[in-house]
Each structure stands twice: as C-alpha cells, then as structure tokens.
Amino acid sequence: MRAAKVRDAAYRMRHHVLNMGEAQGQGYVGQALGAADVLAVVYADQLRYRADDPHWDGRDRFLLSTGHYAIGLYAALAEAGIIDIAELDTYGSDESRLPMSGMASYTPGMEISGGSLGHGLTVAVGMALGLRHQGNQARVINFLSDGELDEGSTWEAAMGASHHGLGNLIALVDINALQADGPTVGVLRTEPVADKWAACGWHVQRVDGNDVDALLRAFDSTATDRPSAILCDTKVGRGVPLLETREKAHFMRIDADEWQICRDQLTEGASA
Ligand SMILES: Cc1ncc(C[n+]2csc(CCOP(=O)(O)OP(=O)(O)O)c2C)c(N)n1
Numbered sequence: 001m002r003a004a005k006v007r008d009a010a011y012r013m014r015h016h017v018l019n020m021g022e023a024q025g026q027g028y029v030g031q032a033l034g035a036a037d038v039l040a041v042v043y044a045d046q047l048r049y050r051a052d053d054p055h056w057d058g059r060d061r062f063l064l065s066t067g068h069y070a071i072g073l074y075a076a077l078a079e080a081g082i083i084d085i086a087e088l089d090t091y092g093s094d095e096s097r098l099p100m101s102g103m104a105s106y107t108p109g110m111e112i113s114g115g116s117l118g119h120g121l122t123v124a125v126g127m128a129l130g131l132r133h134q135g136n137q138a139r140v141i142n143f144l145s146d147g148e149l150d151e152g153s154t155w156e157a158a159m160g161a162s163h164h165g166l167g168n169l170i171a172l173v174d175i176n177a178l179q180a181d182g183p184t185v186g187v188l189r190t191e192p193v194a195d196k197w198a199a200c201g202w203h204v205q206r207v208d209g210n211d212v213d214a215l216l217r218a219f220d221s222t223a224t225d226r227p228s229a230i231l232c233d234t235k236v237g238r239g240v241p242l243l244e245t246r247e248k249a250h251f252m253r254i255d256a257d258e259w260q261i262c263r264d265q266l267t268e269g270a271s272a
Pocket residue numbers: 031066068115116117118145146147148176178179180181249250
C-alpha cells in the first residue's frame with residue numbers, strides 16, 4: 001500500500017535526521033522532523049528519478065528553497081538510494097558532500113542551493129517554463145517555508161507561474177508557524193495563506209502535513225492546467241514528544257544525553 005510505504009520511509013528518515021543531528025551536535029532537526037512526511041510522500045511516492053543517474057533528463061525536479069532543511073532532504077535522498085545511508089555520518093563535517101545548508105554543486109540530487117530564502121519558486125518557474133518549452137514531461141516541485149512567504153519574490157513568481165499556466169509546477173509550503181525571529185504570526189502575518197495563492201491564480205489545497213493519507217490525496221488532486229499549491233501544516237519536532245512539546249525555536253538545542261531519548265521516543269511512537 002502506498003501510505004504504508006511512505007510511513008515507513010518517513011520513520012526511517014526521522015531516524016536518519018536524529019543520527020545526523022547527533023553526529024554534528026546540531027542541525028535544523030525540528031524542521032526536518034516536521035517535514036519528514038511531506039518529503040517521504042515526495043520521494044517514496046511521487047518523484048520520478050533514477051537513483052543511479054541523478055541528472056537523468058526525464059527526472060522530476062525537486063527544489064528545496066530552504067537550504068537549512070537540507071538535513072531532511074539528505075535523509076530523503078538516502079532513503080531514495082541517491083546517496084548512501086553511510087554517507088549521512090559525514091553530515092556537516094569538513095570535506096563532506098552534505099553541508100548544513102544545501103549546495104547543489106556538492107550533493108547528488110540537490111537541484112539548487114536554496115539558502116538565500118525566497119528564490120526557490122522563481123527558479124522553479126523558470127525550470128517549469130523551460131521543461132515545457134522542450135516538451136519534457138517532468139514536473140517541478142518546489143518546497144518552501146512559511147518564512148519565505150515574507151519575500152516579495154515568492155509572490156512575483158507565484159503570479160508568473162499562473163500567468164504562464166504552469167501545470168507542471170507544484171509548490172509545497174511547509175507551514176510550521178515558525179520563523180527565525182519567532183512565531184510567523186508575530187513576524188509577519190501571512191494568513192489567509194490559501195486565499196493569497198488562490199488570488200494569484202493557483203489551484204490550492206491545505207492539508208495536515210503530517211497526515212500521509214491527506215498528503216497523498218492532495219497530490220492525486222493537483223491541477224494540470226495551472227500551478228498547484230499544497231499548503232502543509234506541520235508540527236516542529238513531529239514524532240518525538242520531547243521536541244514536539246519543547247518551546248518552539250528556529251534553532252532547537254538538543255543536549256548530548258537527549259539524542260538517545262529522542263530515538264527511543266520515535267521508536268515507541270511508531271510501534272504504539
Ligand atoms: C533572503 C534571506 N533572508 C534571511 C535569511 C536568514 N534566515 C535563515 S532561516 C530564516 C527563517 C525563515 O523562515 P522559515 O524558513 O519558515 O523558518 P523555520 O520554519 O525553519 O524556523 C531566516 C530569516 C536567509 N537565509 N535568506
């Protein structure tokens with residue numbers, strides 16, 4: 001069953017994230033745990049790719065706008081067989097192909113260097129236009145954060161995408177209600193988010209981004225005559241109660257003795 005396969009992948013990805021975080025003693029673990037279900041649906045169910053040929057021309061392009069979520073994408077790339085699980089141990093260390101902020105030139109399967117926020121969707125629109133022009137059936141999926149909705153370039157790209165009727169473009173917005181300076185609601189009010197995407201001419205769905213069935217249904221219901229936005233409400237630290245209930249912070253501190261507790265809680269939650 002599709003959902004079971006995705007849940008399985010998400011569970012293993014969360015373990016990878018905790019292991020990478022522990023190896024480096026830090027990392028954007030809270031965000032990556034929150035986004036694991038979305039990334040698992042993308043990599044275990046949706047994306048067309050060839051693990052042994054990351055530049056295959058027919059591949060769907062997955063663009064991670066949020067370079068700091070790279071730890072989550074590395075976990076997905078490992079599950080997808082694009083990088084080796086053993087390589088995850090090098091996360092964030094000197095000479096590693098897996099830097100803490102995603103770099104396209106370092107990592108197989110990393111399409112863009114997305115650390116400068118608010119630019120992923122602009123690149124995605126250009127790629128989607130280019131692919132359509134070439135008659136390439138591949139899709140472009142851009143993962144962006146709620147913090148990136150603060151950026152004017154995101155909305156310029158959104159309008160451009162619908163102007164050009166880019167049915168080969170999907171935006172996945174990780175609404176974790178958090179940004180670097182605190183809760184999104186206090187930094188810059190972005191709600192009503194769905195109405196804004198709709199006003200820009202997009203097909204819009206809003207789902208619980210930690211509900212695999214809902215995510216699969218949303219992907220099954222995207223439009224083909226215009227761009228589709230799937231707005232995903234996710235929970236920072238999802239799957240690990242110790243982190244879910246901790247005060248939300250853009251950079252979550254996890255002490256040396258807490259990593260094993262996190263892993264145990266993740267395992268317990270999965271078997272409950
Ligand atoms: C153009 C740009 N401005 C500012 C930053 C600094 N910055 C890094 S992460 C971040 C938070 C953005 O919000 P979001 O991605 O929603 O944060 P999270 O959910 O990960 O806490 C900011 C402002 C940046 N990387 N790029």
